[in-house]
Amino acid sequence: MADKSRRYDKMSRDELYELAQQREIEGRAELSKEELVTALEQEEAGPDAVQLLLRQHDEIRRLFGEFDARSNRPSKKKEEIVRELITILVKHAEIEEQVFYPAVREELEGLDSEIDEDLEEHHAAELLLWELDHLSSDAERYDAKVTVLKENISHHLEEEESELFPEVEKQMSEERRRELGAAMETVWRVAPTRPHPLTPDTPPGNVVAGIPGTVIDLTVGAVRGVKRLVRRGS
Template identity: 45%
Template sequence: MNALRLLKHDHRIVEALFKQFEKAGEKAYKEKKEIVRWIVKELSIHAAIEEELLYPVARARDEGLKKDVLEALEEHHVVKWTLKELEGMSAEDERFDAKVTVLIENIRHHVKEEEGDLFPKLEKLMGKAELEALGEALEQAKKTVPTHPHPKSPDSPPGNLVAGVLAKILDAGRDAARSGGRRAMKTLGRATGRTKTRASPAKKRARRAATAR
């Protein structure tokens, strides 16, 4: 798949999750926590593949994109800290909804800048074959990058490549502990790309919404 199309599809999935959260009832704590769990995972993976591949490629093709990339990295940094805080919060915390709202506003701003500025620039700089090859690399990278936020880890090569591998191992163990028993084995299998993840109802609805666009 074309790299920019793949990343835009990721954006649509996350936006669908945002809308689900916004429609959830004020006291739908369990539902909102589950939606946020998927938001955290989707954004963690998306940020990681952009940092490992998209942004380095952008700077390699045109150093004039340095400013765009550095701003994007700073936006990612802020988002990761918010995701980290949300992971440790109860949905009943009085600041939970407010924190998610700020996260949504930041991501929508980030997406608007990427799709309105950076992506069109890359489309002009890169040929169809290059974008297809990058898209394949991004898709493969999704299997090996962290599934949780690691705001203290490096976000640029080569540091993020090494840190990303270690973070992925830690995340796999963390997901396994959360699942328990047979579900733990499935989680570890997913970490190595050997099994498929069973999406929650929230994730399935988000995928359908993104595909329908």
């Protein structure tokens, strides 16, 4: 980080701004030269884990809203939305279960029962996702299954946002949250996109079981890195 800072220090504000533009750093136009250096360093360290999860929560809610806006009639469009929901929900659960929850459980006090409940809620949702993954939109109770999934997931997201995330923001350093964010981005790239409700959801079982065979070789290094990060503590 120090070397990079020195490199940035030699750059003009215009050069820093151009880099910030390439990396799509928000609010870059209002930032001073020093603030641009800080923003670039933070961007390199990885996204804040909590902010990354919150952005995904927003996208999940947007997709449920899109489904709700469709009529009761079966349609390919509804199936496409459900496919997108399955993908984002499975991958989101995977990065929480492989990286976020284990780190929070190990490093912070008093959140064990909260995380146990979260894992059970993931498991219940994944059973419904598995069913939806095998149905077309003309199936009996297709819409009802999506509605129940939405109710369960909404409750889960609200709980994470009102109880778990504020506690993590309070107790965990920003540097550590960015390390976890970077690890979650790595796992996101190789996470499965289809539900596997009967595979383990806690380490070490979930680390390999949840990853498709074709990418296991690619993943071993990443997973070792994740485990190191998770074990390391702040």
